[in-house]
Amino acid sequence: MLVEEITSLEFEEAKRQVKTVIFPVGSIEAHGPHLPLATDLYTIYEVCKKVAEKKKVFIAPPLYYGLCRSTSTIPGTISITGEVLKKLILNLFHQFYLCGFKNFMVLSGHAGGTHNAYLVDAAESFISLVPYCNFFVADIFQLLRPCLKDMGIPEKDFHAGEWETSLMLYLKPELVKEGGFEDYPKFPKFRVVFEKEKYWGTGIWGDPRKASVEKGKKMVEWLVEFLISEIEKMEKELDEKCLL
Numbered sequence: 243m244l245v246e247e248i249t250s251l252e253f254e255e256a257k258r259q260v261k262t263v264i265f266p267v268g269s270i271e272a273h274g275p276h277l278p279l280a281t282d283l284y285t286i287y288e289v290c291k292k293v294a295e296k297k298k299v300f301i302a303p304p305l306y307y308g309l310c311r312s313t314s315t316i317p318g319t320i321s322i323t324g325e326v327l328k329k330l331i332l333n334l335f336h337q338f339y340l341c342g343f344k345n346f347m348v349l350s351g352h353a354g355g356t357h358n359a360y361l362v363d364a365a366e367s368f369i370s371l372v373p374y375c376n377f378f379v380a381d382i383f384q385l386l387r388p389c390l391k392d393m394g395i396p397e398k399d400f401h402a403g404e405w406e407t408s409l410m411l412y413l414k415p416e417l418v419k420e421g422g423f424e425d426y427p428k429f430p431k432f433r434v435v436f437e438k439e440k441y442w443g444t445g446i447w448g449d450p451r452k453a454s455v456e457k458g459k460k461m462v463e464w465l466v467e468f469l470i471s472e473i474e475k476m477e478k479e480l481d482e483k484c485l486l
Contacts, residue, residue: 243294246303253341256300261477262345263300263338265331266290267361269308269352272316272445273402276422277410279318280306285406286351286382288413289465297470300343302334308350309357312427315439324360331364335375339368344375345476347469353383353400374483376476382465389464393457396448398426403448405461412458422450 243256268283278284283306290301310321335346348361358381365377386405390397395405402422410418427442435441 243299244301257342260298260300261480262347262473263302263343264290264293264347264349265302265334266304267308267348267350267352268304268306269310269357270306270320271310271352272313272318274422274444274446274450276419276450277402277407278417281402281406281410282308282351284414285409286349289462290349292462292466293469296466297473299473302338305330308352309354309360311354311356312438312442313445315437316443316445324356327357328360328364331361332368335364335368339372339375345480346375346377347473348379350381353381376480378472378476385465385468386461389461393460399448401447402445403450404452407450407453408458409461411453411455412462422446424449424451
């Protein structure tokens with residue numbers, strides 16, 4: 243159930259059956275010449291919608307913006323700071339908690355390490371004050387790793403490459419363009435550099451030429467099944483806590 247599409251009355255009625263809120267988080271970030279800037283949001287949001295088709299959950303209005311470090315100087319990337327991201331998601335946790343929710347699933351289509359560390363930190367900060375909540379925080383690349391391994395997609399394929407382009411071909415084919423090519427960043431190890439486009443100017447980290455609709459479909463089906471399983475575990479834990 244998409245929160246932004248329902249009325250206040252529908253929201254109040256649905257609360258009697260819905261126990262979990264999913265927060266889709268993306269980024270506005272360069273993804274090569276073949277994928278749109280909001281790829282990270284589109285992939286995870288569409289997966290969330292498919293979860294909601296099979297499981298009664300609330301899908302919170304998505305966060306389009308995220309923290310982007312490595313692509314920050316490539317045209318089109320619009321990044322926010324980690325502090326802003328943390329404060330925003332913390333505020334949303336609080337608001338949904340006041341509405342009666344205690345099961346929170348934060349799913350990021352953006353796999354940046356620093357970005358996701360702030361999401362985890364927000365969950366840690368909230369649960370230290372409200373200990374009887376359940377949190378699940380993960381990015382799409384973390385979630386897909388077992389599936390990608392089974393499919394033979396290498397771990398060095400990380401961004402706008404085979405797996406991410408496959409997801410977009412399946413979920414948003416009308417937004418995928420020609421022109422993708424194989425590329426990898428060349429950042430000096432352990433260095434924090436200013437001219438990031440000098441070391442990674444394309445936004446591609448992998449080989450999008452190997453992408454296919456079939457691969458995207460397989461990944462989405464795997465994700466939906468896995469996420470529903472995790473939601474059911476969280477809801478069972480919450481029920482058990484309520485009985486104590």
